[in-house]
Amino acid sequence: MDMAGTRRFPVWLLTAWALSRLALLLFVFKVFVFPGPDVTSDVSVIYHGWYDTLRTGAFPHDDVTWQYPPAAALAVLSPALLPFLDYEQAFYVLAFLADLTVVCLLLYAGRRPHRTVRGAWVWVVGVALLGPTVYARYDLMVTAVAVAALLAGARRPRVMGALVAVGALLKVWPALLLAGAVRRRAWVSAAATAGALALPVALTMPGAFGFLTSQRDRGTEVESLGSLVFHVARHFGWKGQVLLNYGSVEYLGPYVDWVSSAALFLTVVAFGWLLLWRVSVRRMPPHALADAAFVAVLLFTVTSRVISPQYMVWLVGLAAVCLCSRASRMALPGALVVVACLATVLEFPVCFANVVAGDGLGITLLFVRNGLLVLATLTAARTLWRGTVSHPAPTVPPQATRTQETLTPS
Structure with a gap:
């Protein structure tokens, strides 16, 4: 009965996806105006400017807003695949196609035995709640690569490793998908692919890896967890400033470096916890690969000095992959991330002023959004630990239970 249900054509899901994505396209094409600042300026101004530079065969290393690995150039140059459209129009169409790819992958995975389409629902709802920002950043394309990598991981570790390497060269964070990879082939494939792609770029295009040190002097971004310290401190006489710095709005001033250092320390602690979890693992069921990736990205997102709205796309994509499996226990953290998407669109762009x-x-709004992310992180980490490290509760065979009931006096 359940198997038949999973094979029914998902009419409602695809209808919800189509209608919500039509709305997103109407907003980025400016048929309708979304409340708040214009979220498409990153594409029309920043990406387009990088595009002009990258076409000359050089990285825009003199631009402080260029803080990305070398393969990010491919995402920025990708609108050239649609020369019959303007740059901005082509970018939005490609973002739409990446979105379509993700929902198709999740549907394909969700309709297999022991799987469910609830992961696809998480993607449909989560991305819709984030608003048009998702189509005006290249993070959706990176997330599509990450989703494909995780879905391939259980059966094709080499494919997963190769896709993880591509994703990491696009925007670093997909490297965390290997947190739960237990097959050596995935790690070897990732290393080999990364080397094969990165070495020629490093030799032929100077400055390709300048992003590794370009963010050293960043402040604390106004949407991050650490920024809450200064949001409150401003009302008690703190004399810092809110400025556009390194492409985002950040706090600069007294004690900002302390909070930034504290964020870095928490990131180190998060890495230490992941390492402890990895060496303590007693069992790794198939669904734990995606669960571990979800937890790893949650940990490093929450402890970051920057939590931009587009980062939520990563979390929605990973939560969706987790919830494709019936065995996953990440339903609560996934739901918290989806609710955090609603809080995110309210804080940016609707109420960003x-x-x-x-x-x-x-x-x-920031307390709600960041609080939900912290709660999702702690819940997901606890669930992962209990599912892979803690001793499972002893099970009593049914026959032994019946014998015990017979021997127990009434």
Whole structure:
């Protein structure tokens, strides 16, 4: 009965996807205006400027907003695949196609035995709640690569490794997908692919890996967890500033370096926890590969100095892969991430002026969004530990239970 249900054509899911994505396209094409600042300026101004530079065969290393691995150039140059469209139009169409790829992958995976389409629902709802920002950043393309890597991981570790390497060269964070990889072939494939792709670029295009040190002097971004310290401190006489720095709105001033250092320390602690988990693992069921990746990215997102709205796309994609498996216990953390998407679109772009001003509404929205992410992180980490490290509860065979009931006096 359940198997038949999973094979029915998912009419409602695809209808919800189509309608919500039509709305996103209408917003980025400016048929309708979404509340708040224009989220498409990154594409029309920043990406387009990089595009002009990259076409000359050089990286825009003199631009402080270029903080990405070398393969990011492929995402920025990708609109050239659609020369009959303007740069901005082509970028939005490609983002739409990446979105379509993800939902198709999740549907294909969800309709297999012991799987479910709830992961596809997480993707449909989560991306819709984030608003048009997702189509105006290249993070959706990176997430498509990451989703494909995780779905391939259980049966094709070499394919997973290769896709992880491509994703990491696009935006670093997909390297965390290997956190739960137990097959050596995945690690070897990732290393070989990364070397094969990165070495020629490093030799022929100077500055390809300048991103590794380009963010050294960053402040604390106004949407990050650490920024809450200064959002509150401003009301008690703190004399810092809110400025556009390294392509994002950041806090700069007294004690910012302390909070930034604390964020770095928490990232190190997160890495230490992951390492402890990895060496303590007693069992690794198939679904734990995606669960571990979800936990790893949650940990490093929450402890980062920057939590931009597009980062939520990563978490939605990984939560969706987790929930494709019936055995996964990441339903609660996944639901918290989806709710956090709603809080995210409210803090950016809808009420971003309130966030920058640090007024009551802006602070409340940030406390809610970041609080949900912290809760999702702690819940997911606890669930992963209990499912892979803790001793399973002893099970009593049914026959032994019946014998015990017979011997127990009434």
